Amino acid sequence: MIKVGDYQFKNEQFIVTALTHSSYSSNNYERLEFLGDSILDFLVAKHFFEETKLNEGILTKMRSHFVSEDNLCRVFDNLKLNNLVKLGKSCKQLTKSIKCDVIEAVIAAIYLDSNLLTCEAFINKNIFLDNINELELLDNKSKLQEIAQSKKQVVSYKLLKQTGQSHDPTFIVEASVGQLKATAQSGNKQLAEQMAAKKLLELIIKEKI
Numbered sequence: 001m002i003k004v005g006d007y008q009f010k011n012e013q014f015i016v017t018a019l020t021h022s023s024y025s026s027n028n029y030e031r032l033e034f035l036g037d038s039i040l041d042f043l044v045a046k047h048f049f050e051e052t053k054l055n056e057g058i059l060t061k062m063r064s065h066f067v068s069e070d071n072l073c074r075v076f077d078n079l080k081l082n083n084l085v086k087l088g089k090s091c092k093q094l095t096k097s098i099k100c101d102v103i104e105a106v107i108a109a110i111y112l113d114s115n116l117l118t119c120e121a122f123i124n125k126n127i128f129l130d131n132i133n134e135l136e137l138l139d140n141k142s143k144l145q146e147i148a149q150s151k152k153q154v155v156s157y158k159l160l161k162q163t164g165q166s167h168d169p170t171f172i173v174e175a176s177v178g179q180l181k182a183t184a185q186s187g188n189k190q191l192a193e194q195m196a197a198k199k200l201l202e203l204i205i206k207e208k209i
Helices: 012-018 030-051 056-066 069-078 096-113 116-126 132-150 189-207
Strands: 155-163 170-177 180-186
Touching (some): 030 056, 069 189, 155 189
Antiparallel strands (some): 170 180
16 A cells, blocks of 8 residues: 555555656546645645734745745655656656645545545645744744835845755855845755845844844
């Protein structure tokens, strides 16, 4: 039986389909990906609505981050699904888009194989919803935006450099407000932006600008 993370499938056909690309077979993950996308959006929104008291604007940004292609690719890699995905000869490589689609299809497969509660537990654990450090970074990014707006300035993020292989990149990002700048690096571009925003916010507070 095929296992993804801690979840053991009862009906293997669900997960086999979820791991099959359209270039390999007409019986592929596309319909499951459609369902999984909606389930993921709903359960991520539900989690942060219930677990935080943040406003709608920040909640929207948090949901966007956790269901983003970058984050879902990270989930795909952590679950070590590379060798399980079936690709046809016309599909040369496992792209970020395919990885993202597969994760959404897997979520739908778990839902169909079990129930919404089990699916929710899988998402909460594997989509990193309880990663407090990331939540704090997202909050700092929002605070930086609020400070910039109060001073009628704009927060900008610039990718300074990208190094490493496509499967293990490092992003160096610069955040700036007016003349103030801060840089940070991470294997995830969005996280690098968030870390740079945190540094810049600390600099603004220190300088009392």
